Every structure is written in C-alpha cells, then in structure tokens.
Amino acid sequence: MSTLDIDDEIAHEICNRFEYSGQHFDEGSFVAIEGGRVLGVGGTFEEAHEILRRSGVPAGEGMVCEVERPCRIMIR
C-alpha cells in the first residue's frame, strides 16, 4: 500500500467518524495529512496547505482533507 493510500484511509476515517487516533475533527475544517500522519488542522484549505509546506512536504504531495460527511459524486 502506498503512502498516498494510507493517507487516503486516514482521511476516510476522519470523515466517517470525525475522529482519528483519539483526536476530534470539526466538520468543515481542513486536515493536513502526509506519510500516514496528521500534521495539523486549518480552518481553510490554504491554512492546511501551508501546514504541509511548512512541514517540508514538496509541492504536489501530501493530502488536504476537508472534514465532511461522505457523499457520492454523481455525473449525469
């Protein structure tokens, strides 16, 4: 399993339970995840993205997960 797959699993768990590894996450917040770790939480995408950059994650890598109830995308 790739690092990205692991980060994606963490993001799914956060959105399913609003909690991960004992930490609560508010709906509407943005979580910076990389290398299987939660690096921080921001109120906007830009804040979470900045956490990735300040943590040394190269541009185009790392994940920003908006905390939201899972819903399906439809293309009709």
Place this chain on the structure above:
Amino acid sequence: MLSQTFPFHQGLPTIKLSFTHRVSGKLVARQLLVDSGFTGECDLLLSIDDCRDFCISFARSKEVGGALTGTHRLVWVKCVLPELNFEKSVRSLEADLSTMSLADGIDGLVGLSFLTQFAAWGGRENNGQDQWDFFLER
C-alpha cells in the same frame, strides 16, 4: 458586478479556466464543459495528466456514480478567471477522458459545486444571432 462570457463550443456551454502548472508555475488554459448534472463535493473533472500537472495536493478519494463509476482520486488544483478576479483552490476528479464521450476540444467538466460559487451563471443568446454564450457573474 463582474461578468465574463464564453462562446458555446459545438453548441455546448463551456468555460475556459486557467490552472497553475505545478512545476513551471505558469498558467495553462483548459476548455471545460459545463455540466450541472455533475453534483457532489467536487468542482471539476480533469484528465489524469492534467491532475498530475496541476495538483497542489491530494484530496480524499470519493465514490462516483453515473457516467463514471467506482472510487476515484481527487486533487486540489488552483484555478484562475482573471476577468472575474477569481482565484481559488478547488477539487478536481481525476478521470480517463477516453472513456467519456466528450466533444473534440473539451478538456474536462465543470460541475454544480463550481458554478454555485458565482452570483449568477447560465446560457444566453448573443445579439439575437442564434449564437449562444455561457456567462458567469461575480
């Protein structure tokens, strides 16, 4: 209020959006089909190559139904509409466009989540000449 219009492409409503290239930092334009039937928490659909080139970070993957099915990767991309003073990071679905019946010259889709960020949007006839434009107002 700021307004921008885009001519229909082969009779279809489209928007020309610019994206920041991940490596060069330059703006790259793409013509996207407006699809108000593309719903859910995702703004755009772009090719796998474009998602790689424009990705500023990854987003949580999502289940997709309808014209595409299964779990698809999403990326955050920065898009720009200079005339509307619009610059925002939005989520794009990554898809193999060859499996979709898109008209030539169409590089992807714009969904309802993107459109609803504007005060008004829609199609209108241009000067009564049976030529149509798609407009966005902000």
